[in-house]
Amino acid sequence: MKGTYFKANFNIARKSKKNILLMSTLVLFMVLFVLVVEAQNLGDNYRQWRSYYDSLEVNISYFDSSLLRKQEYKETYDNLNAQEGCIFSLQNGEVLSDPQTYLDGSITLFQTMLDGYHNNYLGASTLNVPPKYQLHQKLVTYKYLYRHHIPAVMNSKASATYLIYILNFVAIFIFFYILLISNDVWMVKLDHDTVLRNIPYRVEDEVKGKTMINLALALGPLLIGLVGAYLFAGLRNGFRSLNYPNVFYFNKIIAIPVWLDCLLFLFYAAILVVFVTSLTLLLNQLTKNVYLTTFIGIALYVLTYLPAKMLKFIAWLPSAYLNVNDVLNGTVASKTGFAGLNLVTSGCILLVWSFILIIWFRHLVNKGGIAR
DSSP, X not given: OOHHHHHHHHHHHHXXXXXXXXXXXXXXXXXXXXXXXXXXXXXXXXXXXXXXXXXXXXXXXXXXXXXXXXXXXXXHHXXXXXXXXXXXXXXXXXXXXXXXXXXXXXXXXXXXXXXXXXXXXXXXXXXXXXXXXXXXXXXXXXXXXXXXTOOOOOSSOSHHHHHHHHHHHHHHHHXXXXXXXXXXXXXXXXXXXXXXXXXXXXXXXXXXXXXXXXXXXXXXXHHHHHHHHXXXXXXXXXXXXXXXXXXXXXXXXXXXXHHHHHHHHHHHHHHHHHHHHHHHHHHHHHHOOHHHHHHHHHHHHHXXXXXXXXXXXXXXXXXXXXXXXXXHTTHHHHHHOOTTOSHHHHHHHHHHXXXXXXXXXXXXXXXXISOO
16 A cells, blocks of 8 residues: 555544544453452452352262262262362362462362263262363463462462453454454445545555554554553552463463463454454445444354354354454364364464455455445
């Protein structure tokens, strides 16, 4: 895109009241949501374990009273008792005062809980046991903490743990933010063709320019929000190392430091911007309506929540890869049954679709869809 034309487009985008509101809202939400986390004790591991322990005791009592005479339930009963023993040991004062011993005991507990899935906790229908993939995530996280001698933080309001919390949360809905930023990306040309008429351009330059503008409007606030969230939470509740782990999926579930997770998130978000910009350019040209463009974009996202049996049949569509959190933590791979669906392959699929959408958009414009 010509420098003058790019500058004109960028000024229109950055001065848009809608875009200013969206960017400000995103940054403020990411920074200030820690106040909600503090007030509601969101991500409080102590409370979660207390709830699980209560459920465990209820099920053990139920087995004691009625089910032990059935041999097929003995494996479950033994596993529940083993879990109870692990929890008792973790509550020991000496264990709590030694971070490494506590982590080692927690690893044993998670492994014992996973062992219970060998018979799918037969007979313990009311046990509030976390899903198997969540236990795997906990296990790899605590193994990472143990290897790197990092004490576990049992809340989500410290600097690093809040950064993980808000990163995972924002990754779920960042598609909507990008969609709202770019939903009128081509409407300026359609509605006000005379605004930029005297500045020559090519469709290829137009697409590149719009994409770069949307990258700036999306990644800039995200980066500011992540840094601000870490600093604000740290000032209020104490700083923790950016080496604190978060769950990540490549070909298996692993744990990586949160600073690396942030970089990978921004990388995938950039790919998502490319796709959404291509999508909205085409939809603007086809529908000539911002609201219909937005509705179609939302409809594509909703498909990510299809049941696993259906989702695997649309794995070739971009819909499955619009929830960034599901891509990064392996939920997409788990639901579809395709172990190779990680950040790299998901990003490649989105880029292929972006190329297809751009070709279609270029064809419509060159066919005479708008005045030049």
